[in-house]
Amino acid sequence: MAIDVSEIQTVEHDVIVVGAGGAGLRAAIECSSMGLNTGLVCKSLLGKAHTVMAEGGVAAALANVDHRDHWKVHFRDTMRGGKFLNNWRMAELHAKMSPDRVRELEEWGAVFDRTKNGLINQRNFGGHRYPRLAHVGDRTGLEIIRTLQDHGIHQGIEVYMECTALDLLKDGDRISGMVAVWRESGRFIIFKAKVVILATGGGGKAWQITSNSWEYTGDGYCIAYESGAELMDFEFTQFHPTGMVWPPSVRGTLVTEGVRGEGGILVNKEGKRFMFKYIPEKFSPETADTIEESNRWLAGDKEARRPPELLTRDVVAKAIRDEVRAGRGSEHGGVYLDIASQRSAEDIKRKLPSMYHQFKILAELDITKDPMEVGPTLHYFMGGIRVNADTQMSNVPGLFAAGECAAGVHGANRLGGNSLSDLLVFGQLAGIGAADYINSLGTAPAVDNRQVEQIVKRATDILNRESGENPYLFHETLQENMQDNVGIVRNEEDLVNGIKKLEELKKLYSKVKAVGTSQYNPGWDEALALRSLLITSEAVARAALIREESRGAHTRLDFPNESDEWQNYNVVIKKRLDGTMEVNKVEREKPSDDIYRIAYSTLEELEAEVAKEME
Amino acid sequence: MRYFKLFRGNNSEGEMKDYRIEVEKGMVVLDAILRIQAEQENDLAVRWNCKAGKCGSCSVEINGKPKLSCMTRMNEYDNDETISIRPLKTFPVMRDLVTDVSWNFIQNKKIAPFKPDPSQKDKNGNYRMTQEDVDRIQEFRKCIECYLCQNVCHVLRDHDKRNKFIGPRFLICLASLEMHPLDTTDRIPDIKNDFGTGMCNITKCCTDVCPEHIQLTDNGIIPLKERVVDRYYDPLKWIWRKLVGEKILRLFPS
């Protein structure tokens, strides 16, 4: 069947933002405030993106609760949490700009929890030296997305909901637009645009046990990769230490780190608080080594050090895994997270209402009385599209990325709360970068109809096939492979196996068939997303194979230590002309002396420096 | 084995179809729907995202009751009870269990946005509000936009007064703006004339279905109605509220 491109709905914008989570909304707001004609495209309804699920809070050195906080300390925490693999410049910008981005939300109507002095309240979280997470109970993401959404709809942004981006259009090297499909009608739509900003979030749906929803299939990674953009840091996939493990149907659903921030402790089946055993040397000067000191910290003693439950996520996730392996796990293969013995029922319900509700309904468990069962769950991609630190533009002119789908700021491991701030900071910067790019653009790029035809054909082939593989079962096979071979700890043999399996699946993909019509057909959505999942999975597996060390969220049993050499390299992936995946070890940029010094100074040195500055 | 009946069709035609599947301990209704989709009806249309009651995507009517399917446990029903699942009645069906809720997004856009008074900032550029000041609006801001309240409110469901009544979800949205200590916009004339507070007759059906347990009627809609009455029928009370009311900031020690 011939495709008549002139029949396809075509709209024109200066900028198309793909994704309506925090990053996409913030980017779209920035673009339209600078007078750019802006379109915003998302797979679900507006307000339902992953950002809505974020619980614990947004990290920013507002210093409302502990006056010693400062961007320099936030920056140092972020670098240490990321095992110093973070993009230096991005980590610096992030720490410096987060406070203003959070205050701006208040200006747009967000209502954060308050301190006694009427300021935005902040809570403790893993890896953050001071109480730093501005929050609203345990529904911070909802507050942020609703605020951005309600602000954004009055800014003249055109929103295309339940519309799935398929591929980018290019004029030579440059971006010239995008093709998408309306989920309701199954009709295609061509966006002519000078800039595309990808803000599509992560790809957690490649694993069986994940906190991610159906949307997180790595579409942005795939779209960017196919158009020649580079991907970076894919080996760093964050396993959040506390996902639900029981009942089976909710396995992976997140239990916020806020539970530990509010004092929750981790115990094994022997009733032992095991995290004291797993304190890494680097963190031992800053971590409590007795229950007594932990309790003092919880009671608000500023001299006491932080409990080991609040070590970074990579450390806690691996500790839980080791306890379970050693036969000290809970009934259903996790460990116990206990807040009931640490806080009053009233406090728990006030500070963690949605956790209370979630366990009450989904697990029939009262967390004010009983401990929760938790275990690691795939949660977040530190890696993503490689972008310029100041402009957020990728190596493809006109293609930008922000939020979880971009790489850099979090290095080898993300601190909790640093994602929401990342979205706001780099969403805005992507908007500014886009405007600068458009201003410097000579002739407007043109759309090539042959590219459109190819994209449409690829999508409709899945429906037109006579018969073929069930996309849901295909997805399950892929997930099993990633869970088994590219999991929380890795080794060469498994990774090689995993890649082999993926190669087989790639061949099989051309046989996947979606039954039914093109109208609101989740089977078709699923089949389209498999392409993204395959590329995302392959990128993770190949990057994990080449990085022969253990660092942050990437653990190799055959290379159990950090390597000094690998400290200087990122793994960068791009598509070769012959269609295969090229994996390179690329030397990192060096930081300025001052930034380097801040990252590596001791806490005492930095606290003294900050105190002096504030005098 | 459990028995299900699911609506399959669109806005003009459709039928309830029977399904039988194995269910496991701990499953919620959404799990069952997704299993039917994966194993028997690949193209079954259904909305969901978070699977934990946080995003408000999965609203349907289960055995006649409007609910979030991800937060409804299978063991709420007897083992031999057939579970019937239909799309929300108040909105047009797109396909199967998915309805066209775009009307709600249009209503939201009609509400004048939040506008704070910048002179209220302290010297460090911070706004100050106590927790008590914000407690009641935080209750409204828990809304996950599942539209279950919009779906049950008889003004919209049975009387189709969509052009005159904005619905309970947006009345509490208005309440959260009106009660915001920093906001400076006056929405009372709109609330009376365009958004139709007068059409609500306090049946509280909206409050009953809210999965976030927001007291829509008592804490949001009734106070809004009172404000309208004060403004139009008791101006003195209105002036009094303007002078000492919640839109005037308390003083803080800094």
Ligand SMILES: Cc1cc2nc3c(=O)[nH]c(=O)nc-3n(C[C@H](O)[C@H](O)[C@H](O)COP(=O)(O)OP(=O)(O)OC[C@H]3O[C@@H](n4cnc5c(N)ncnc54)[C@H](O)[C@@H]3O)c2cc1C
């Ligand atoms: C349960 C949970 C709790 C969390 N808690 C916290 C927390 O407390 N603090 C914190 O900092 N971080 C937290 N995170 C992480 C954080 O929420 C996410 O990393 C962040 O929200 C990602 O935002 P984003 O804007 O990059 O993308 P998302 O919010 O993930 O949005 C992605 C958008 O892209 C769209 N999209 C995707 N593919 C396509 C396509 N092909 N076509 C069109 N649109 C597409 C989607 O529809 C969606 O609108 C949490 C995450 C989860 C899952």
Ligand code: SF4
């Ligand atoms: S109380 Fe008012 S808004 Fe709520 S359902 Fe009844 S009539 Fe509708």
Ligand code: SF4
């Ligand atoms: S008020 Fe309650 S019922 Fe209504 S949309 Fe919001 S969460 Fe749903």
Ligand code: FES
């Ligand atoms: S899927 Fe999010 S509320 Fe049910």
